[in-house]
Amino acid sequence: MAGGTKVGGRREGRGWPLLSPAVIVLGIWSVVPLAMTLWYSTRYYNLLDPGRHFFVGLRNYDLLFSDPGSLTAIANSIILVASVLVISLIVGTALALLLNAEFPGRGAARLFAISPFFVMPPVAALIWKNLLLNPLNGLLGWMMGLFGLPVIPWFSTAPMVALIIIVSWEWIPFATLILLTALQSLDSSQIEAARMDGAGPLARLRYIILPHLGRPVAIVVMMETIFLLSIFAEILTTTSGGPGDATTTLTFLVYIRALLDFNVGGASAAGVLAIVLANIVGLFLMRSVARSLNR
Amino acid sequence: MATLELRGVRKTYGTGEVVKGVDLSIKDREFVVFVGPSGCGKSTLLRMIAGLEEISAGELLIDGVRANEIPPDERELAMVFQSYALYPHMTVAGNMGFALKMAGKPKAEIAAKVAQAARILQLEALLDRRPKMLSGGQRQRVAIGRAIVRNPKCFLFDEPLSNLDAALRVQMRTEIAKLHQELEATMVYVTHDQVEAMTMADRIVVLNGGRVEQVGAPLELYRNPASKFVAGFIGSPRMNMLEVAVAGHDGAAVRLTLPGGESLAVPARDALVKTGARVTLGLRPESLNLADDGALRGKVEVVEHLGAEMLVHVRTPQDDLLIIKAPDEARIHPNQTVGIGINPARSCLFGEDGLALILRVDALA
Structure with missing residues (x-):
């Protein structure tokens, strides 16, 4: 064992000059922003108050946790991620099963089913907001009107549902592609x-x-x-986190703190919270994925 | 316990016909082997019996009842696939009991039947393993166990041994043959390996290009092939083929002129040959021997020593390649010129259409 460590140490020593550029770049890339975020999260630093910049200890965190909006943001993040995951997996599985069957025009159907994935998030969000979900000239409103159903102003009565619909539409193709x-x-x-x-067909689905x-x-x-925790463009272009804080996720909260309130210290504290949340989720997911990969 | 009957069964894909009218009847408890080169339609035929492929034309009867429209799970047949097709996320016991579970049988009954099949196949110690943790031979046995548990009318095997190594294949061959005796079940077995066909079958069905070339017991096919194709396909090493001319014939024998000019009398009753016709003389390697005063001469190209016997590949001046099976002795070397004697008693004659001209009624004697 000791010998092995020695050999390993010698190898590391020899490889270091070749390895170092990559390691240094990676370090700068990831560690420096993290360190700066942690640093700013302990400081009073408001861009509207440029002269004053000082250490406040954990006060930014104290303010963050005493603000009910933070908990709402965490809850919104979890609701968004979980709903989109469930919807994209169920619809993605169904679509993959359908697209795996033989039928004429299958190639074109596959292409169309995958295509939402290629639409940029702000564009997708704007199309949904103005052409599909709009209560006056939206396609969905018109179709519901045909059946005599009441028209729903989606972004004011059910903003989170609307957001989930849009983000699901974007991510179903990814699930479909992988499952297909x-x-x-x-x-x-x-x-x-x-x-x-x-x-029978159902038993084959269930057991095989x-x-x-x-x-x-x-x-x-x-x-x-990983990608859904950082959803941002869709929220900005449709609801801007509103009405109230109905669609403010943790990511969007960081944006509000930093670029609307100009409160760098508070935004950094929220950012650290986001990192912690992402790591908890990440750890949990890595474990479950590793378990299913080892099976 | 079942009989199978095929009546003019055909399979077409688009415009191509893969199986071109097969008539066959398989008796109860019979072990029938479909053999032929790849692409001859043998697997398609088996899959049509299983119900995995639709029958384009003709009829399939199981126990005398038309089964064309019966779905695969209601035909009460069990199939063993070439790739084993085990369910990877189920244990061995789960794999073997799956059909019974689907049929809604009580758990105790499933466990009892699985245990019984596991005992027959010596899988008792492996029941909790997943297929990934098994060797190729064990997976094969699980696949067979899955078939046994269902207690089917007929077992269908689709090239089950082709993924195993040579030693294991020989062992599994005898195990399947033994299983056939123990279970007293009807079995249909598809293979491209004529040795498997010869060693296991009660009856062999030789298929070529979607048609049945010949149906018969292994020895019958070996000694009395109906066509040049069957003669070449059955037997290893292959039967030697020589182009010869008919010099004359009487009621008991056909006189032939060999490529070197020597003549040979082949015993044959009422052969359908004309004097002067070009025919093909088929000689098994064991019908040839090394003799200095033989009817043919040639140069040794390769000697394969098998221990008890050897295979001598000899090239004649007319560029025919003959393989001779002889007792192994060291005196034969490559590039040596040897004489070849012919024992015409079990030789075959084929006409220009490739069909046999002599029927050896004494073939099985």
Whole structure:
């Protein structure tokens, strides 16, 4: 063991000149912003009050946790991430199953099903806000009117639902793509064996296909969570976190603190909270993914 | 316990016909092997029996009842796939009991049947493992166990041994043959390996290009092939083929002129040959021997020593390659010129259409 460490140490020593540029860049890239965020989170630093800049200890955190808006933001983040995850996985699985079946025009259908993923988030949000969900000239309002249903002003009565719809629309293609490729790797003779064993379509889905999708689902959950925690453009272009704080997520709270209130210290404290939350979620996800990968 | 009957069964994909009218009847408790080169339609035929492929034309009867429209799980057949097709996230016991679970059988009954099959296949110690943790031979046994548990009318095997290494394949071959005797079940087995067909089958069905070339017991096919294709496919090393001319014939024998000019009398009753016709003489490697005064001469190219016997590859001046099976001795070397004697008793004659001209009624004697 000691010998091994020695050899390892010598190797590290020898490789260091070659390794160092990458390690230094990575360090600057990730550690410096983190360190500066931590540093600012302990300071009074308001851009509207440029002369005063001093150490306040944990007061920024104290203010953050005593503000009911912070808890709302955490709750909103969790609601958004969890809802979009559930919707994109369910709809994504259904779409993947559909697109895996043989039918004429399958190639074009696959392309269209994937295409929302290529639309930039602000553009997608604006299309939904102005062309689809708008109560006066939106497509959805018109269609609901055809059936005699009341028109809903989505962004004022159910802003979070509207946001979840938009973000889900953006992320369903990702889930579909990953799950479709996973379905294609399913050995067709397993399905045939199940057919001969008397498993109907639902039993085949329950006992053969869904277990096969366990691993890709874990990957989708992990990837989407990372990206969904930092959803920003969709909120800015549709609701700007409102009405009130109904759609203010933790990410958006940082933005409000930093660029609307010019309170760098408070924004940094909220940023640290976001980092902690992301790490808790990340740790939990890594564990569950690792477990499903080891199976 | 079941009989299978195929009546003019065909399979077409678009405009291409893969199976071109197969008539066959499989008796109860029979072990029938479909054999043929890849692309001959043998797997498609099996999959049609299983119900995994639709039958384009013709009829399939199971126990005398038309089964074309019966879905695969209601035909009461069990299939063992080439890739085993085990369910990777279920244990061995879960795999074997899956069909019974789907049929809604009580847990105790499933456990009892799984345990019984596991005992037959010596899988008792592995019941809690997942397929990933098993060797190739064990996975194969689980796949067979999954079939046994269902107590099917007929077992279908689709090239089940082709993913195993050579030693294991020989062992599994005998295990499957033993299983056939123990279970007293009807079995249909598909393979491209004529050795598997010869060693396991009660009857072999040789398929070529979607058609049945010949159906018969292994020895019957070996000694009395109906066509040049069957003669070349069954038997290892292959039957030697020589282009010869018919010099004349009487009621008991056909006189042939060999490529070197020597003549040979082949015993044959009422052969359908004309004097002067070009025919193909088929000679098994064991019908040839090394003899200095033999009818043919040639140069040794390769000698394969198998211990008890050797295979001598000889090139004749007419550029025919003959393989001779002889007792192994060290005196034969490459590039040596040897004489080849012919024992015509079990030789075959094929016409220009590739069909046999002699029927050896004594073939099985």
